[in-house]
Amino acid sequence: MKTVGIFNDTSTSGHFGCTAVMNTLVSELERRQIKPAYLWPVGLDWQPYTAKLEQAEPDMIIVNGEGTIHHSTERKRTRDLLAVAPYAKSQGKPAHLVNASITALDASAIEALRAFDTIHVRESESRQYLAEHKIEAQIVPDLSLGISAPKPAETRDGIIVTDSVYRDTAQGLKNFSDLANANFVKMKKRLPFQARLISKIQRNIQGSPASTKWRPRSDVEAFVRDLAGKELLVTGRFHSVLLSILTDTPFIALPSNTRKIEAVLHDALISGSRLISPNDLLSQKFLAETRRGIPFTSDELEALASYRTNAKISRSAMFDLIADSVL
CATH class of the missing domain: 3.40.50 (Rossmann fold)
Structure with a gap:
């Protein structure tokens, strides 16, 4: 089984949407025989712990970009997560940015993005923003859409x-x-x-x-x-x-x-x-x-309905691509 280091486990916050995102992320990887070597929690700088993380020897790195990749000048959290990509490259590990909305980055942040092997953004404005900086990205709607929907209510109230x-x-x-x-x-x-x-x-x-x-x-x-x-x-x-x-x-x-x-x-x-x-x-x-x-x-x-269908198709293609990044 392959292993992955996952950065920005936002579900540790207790947020309902973040729980849905991480549920989809982990379950889609498990379906492809990929398990977490580690999950790094949201909001904490990982860089003082590189020696400890390297002991896990993950085959690949995934950064959950959810709610994070914007306003890099003011936000240390943004800079910390973008630093993952050059680090992964120095370790010879493929790095994938998923579930991101991206805007308002400075020049060094834009340059750090180029070190990711693949970038998947949640909406078209982020893809357009990256295209203006000559960075390729694919659109995969937010991973919260990957959890199971309940049976529709016969009547809605309130x-x-x-x-x-x-x-x-x-x-x-x-x-x-x-x-x-x-x-x-x-x-x-x-x-x-x-x-x-x-x-x-x-x-x-x-x-x-x-x-x-x-x-x-x-x-x-x-x-x-x-x-x-x-x-x-x-x-x-x-x-x-x-x-x-x-x-x-x-x-x-x-x-x-x-x-x-x-x-x-x-x-x-x-x-x-x-x-x-x-x-x-x-x-x-x-x-x-x-x-x-x-x-x-x-x-x-x-x-x-069309949006959900396209989300499912693009989500599957993204995880297949990630799985194939390591033989």
Whole structure:
């Protein structure tokens, strides 16, 4: 069996969308007889631990670019992950960047990207950005679409509201949920103290934050089942939008910290009609619209079905390519 070093295991945050992404990533690799040599957690600098990581001797390296490859001048996390590619090259290991949205990189970050053997981005705006820098990339929609969708609800009822990466927008969404008598859910659950303590003890024993076996930290299946029974989602979260696309749940979205939501809406629906600004959120007009319902049109449902089909095809091709990078 081949082995892989996976960087940026975002599921350690407890975020529902990140759990879905990592579930797909690990399971698709396992189907191709590839198991993790290690999984490096989100937000931690791996470079002080290179000697420890090299002991695992992975056959290849994968970087989960989710939520990370942007604004490299201000974000050390971006620079740390991009440094993986030149490092992998120095070790003679193929390196693959997957599930990325990419924008606003400085010259050194762009140069580091060139060391990846393959780059797969989540939407067309990122591919266009890279093309402007003469870097080739393929589009594979977000890996959260790879988890199993629940059986469609016979009847949908109620509104679900999820939060935002922006504190003010998250508060606005909470205020809207109160006015609309809607269920408000934070996408990122704080892990219990005991789980955090166990993780810290394990790191001290192992001498490294890396793990060798993936486990979910949040119940994304329960969240998706709940979502699939709702008439409408209102959200500022990218992965809430993707899981709505997975379950054919009508949604209204607010912008996030990059244009990733706008880009996905363009790719999936060729429209920004389901995007509003934070200023619209508490307007009487929007509240009245949500009370009447904002269902998908037949054209939207057809477009989303096509988007999911294309995502499945491109996802399979990407993992086949990764598997074939090591004989």
